[in-house]
Amino acid sequence: MTRIKQIAALFAASAAVLSVAVPFATASASTAESARPPHLDWTTCEGTDLDPRQECATIEVPMDYADPHGKKITLAFSRIPAENPKTRRGALFMIPGGPGGGSLDQPSDKGQKLPQEVRDTYDLIGFDPRGYGRSTPVSCDFQRGDLARTKLIPWPAPDGTVTESMATARRMSEACARNGGPLMRHISTANEARDLDRIRAALGERTISAWADSYGTYVGAVYNELFPHRTDRFVLDSNGTPDHVRVHRAWFAAFEVGVEDNFPEFARWASRPGNPDRVAGTAAEVRRLFLRLAGRLDREPLPWPGANPEQLNGNVFRQMMLDSLYDPDDYPALARLMLAARKGIVPPAPQAPPIAVLQNAIAGSVATLCNDIAWPRSAAAYEKGVAESRATYPLTAGMPRGATVCAAWPYAPKEPAVRITDRGPSTVLMVQNRRDVATPLSGALELREALGRRAVMVTVNSTGHDAYLANGNACGDGTVSHFLATGQRPTRDSVCDWPAS
Template sequence: MRRPTRPAAVLCAVAATATALPPTVPTAAAAAAQPAAAIAFGPCPASVPAPPPPARVECGTLSVPLDHARPRGPHLSIAVSRVRATGTPAERRGILLVNPGGPGGSGLPYAVTKRAKLPERVRRAYDVIGFDPRGTGRSAPADCGAMGGLFAAPAPDPLPRDRSAEREHLGSLRRLADDCAAGLGPALPHLSTEETARDMDAVRAALGERSTGFLGVSYGSYLGAAYAALFPQRVGPMVLDSVVGPEDWYAFDLRQARALLRQRETLFTWLAAHREHFALGSTASAVRAAYGRVRAGLAARAVDGFGPAEFDRAVYRALGRTERWAPLGEGLRTYLRDGTVEGLRPAAPFDGRDSRTYEAANRAVKCADGPGPTPGRVAADLRRLRGLDPLPVLTGIEASACAYWHHRPESRTRLGSPTGSPAAPPALLVASQHDPVTPAEGARAMQRVLPGSRLVTLENDYSHGVFASRGNACVDDAVAAYLVDGTLPRGELRCQGPGLPEIP
């Protein structure tokens, strides 16, 4: 098995040896010396909601090189949104770039939707800046076409149970990679975390700021660590929430898949504890059997385009947020009672994201960030997951497509110090103790490679996304104090979470 590799742009923090940047890649100092273009702000598209008065949102675009190593080459436009600080000039702390995750998540409306949940003193202190990362939303959206049949409804069962099914599964990954190579063309190697981090610095420069604060959730934490690696002297307060650890994408996907199995066991136990409401069984094993009957029934006969692949996606989505557990349990009950799937089908698939752009950008970024697994490793890991549980949830293992990706970097650019840059200020990391989407051990691993960083853990919590999301005053106050006053916790801060959900 090949040794794990590291994300290209984060390697400043974790590389075993350091080498100089290639001379064709502009350094942060050189980029700062170049005149920065300004962003002409104006009205936003209808997809961006208006914030409550007196705040208002404005949008614009910024032209950046497709390949930052070739600044005179082809360019693309990055869509940017801004909600200015509402406090006095004395309260203002600068800009706070925000990213909602993915990779593949659109950030243009996030400046409004996330800002609405931020503590008031943070809204008064910062211009909140959203942006669509390259390949998403309105920033040269990625289009891979059919992606090997990914969007067929119902899609084939994604869980291969024998060698023949494994070969078909690998064939679908090859077709997906071929479709992305054809659809993305010359952009294929450049829809990467490192290039996006360089776009972030171009946005900072265009706004006339010497440094930028940053709030990144999930993949946004990975992007923030990449920015800190590349531009340590441009980093202001940085909050990394629900942290993706400093590892290669395929290893992360497998770690997530194992965490999802643990979370699903917790869900089964919870559903059994509320057997009067859900009627799925009085023990976790009985609920598991009911779950298996639902999936087997959908595999035998899809209902209204909803089959086992769609079921697994709905389960994946529900496992990440405890407020979705009761609707999932009720959907299982309804299907077993009358065969309908409306209770299982999410009202807004992919949380409202454009699913085709999201799925294309997700694979493009993960595979551009570094070499992927071999086909043999993909098949072997599927067998290992089936050994852990006969019904694993494979939805989040997107980096398996990198086994056939047409752009396959064999090494990663080493960017600076092997332990991170001492020039970057300490970051604040936030984690939920039982988050199955970005397991908490990723935050601890990232903390080790970001010198001086602190970790805030929401204990007894089972959801993805913590700060200005879970409504926890202990977490929100600590992060606000860091963003506004620069005050870090003295050591690791443990906040008490809500525990398992109540029945609505």
């Protein structure tokens, strides 16, 4: 998960995963490694507010890596060269979250937050994943109502049933089968990792470094597994579970824990004396008020012209809570929404991205979510999980175990999901906030265990999603920057308790 907000292992199955996925990757790796780097036609990047140094190029890659001489697709990527050629080490890939997002423009914005010694050391590389943005794009031409956040995020009905969710899954899956084209079947995390290696080869780099966040940490971990000797310095920021059996199902399920980790921080802030957006007198009262308002909006939604859907119902209210917990800077928006809902009014409708952008992002997102693994197709299985989740985690009302579009996906996975192991060079620094709504600490600890000696992890005593140079603290930021600039990591896992930066 990023923005759309921008979503334990069964070891008995691991041998089958490795026997299929690794040879598949090795064949594609050898092809990329043996090919002479193509001539790249660097041009001025399209867009506004871009650093004038940023330049863009494209390459062609196989749509289906099992058919390397078949149909090709285009990958778009960008570069800002290292600022000190004398100290240049290589290329730092900025691997975006999502799925359903790109980093093509990130060298110009997020990349400029990097300290000077890091910008001196690396070419900053952004890219749009296959299916997204200026790479060969996909669209399913969804109905407008199905572009709502509460359709992609699997909120059940107020009574916990998933009948409507299953109907949405069938409708959206049919739209993708009808309108998505053949590329929809070949969008996956493993293929994104293979695409990254083709970009590496096109740049003429023997190895790459990376700064990956959120879903991008899974892409980075998969790249490390498929191309272990092509990795230099990898930062995995805000990490999800590596469960290769459940994959994105486990990431959705993590929201129930993530919200419980984070809502108390909001509740303390929203009950603080002197806060102009104070919601209640105590943190406990804030929680009770939120649950009471959500239940009332389930029964009596408020009209909300211009929004999608055009009403503030209980699930829209919960989704806006979830979105606000990504960043403490968004706490005031949630508090004001609660205060308005208590009065029976609504704030101005949030501005949505252009329809074409939403269509593209959601199509790419669902393709990744659904192609990486096969999801259950039984409504009864989802309703059982929803009931269990609602009983233990009332703030999320069963959503983390609900039925996504993948419950009716028309395609079977092309290959098993890649299992993350401890075999390979020790090139990874994980950075993880203690209180992260989308990728909670519990999932990061699972990835840390899976990577074994390959990784060191820095746990940051901070709140919010995205730790490095965002919602972390000065200690964590300094540790990551030092690693990128020098290659030196802490000798063991550590905790950063310094004040927020």
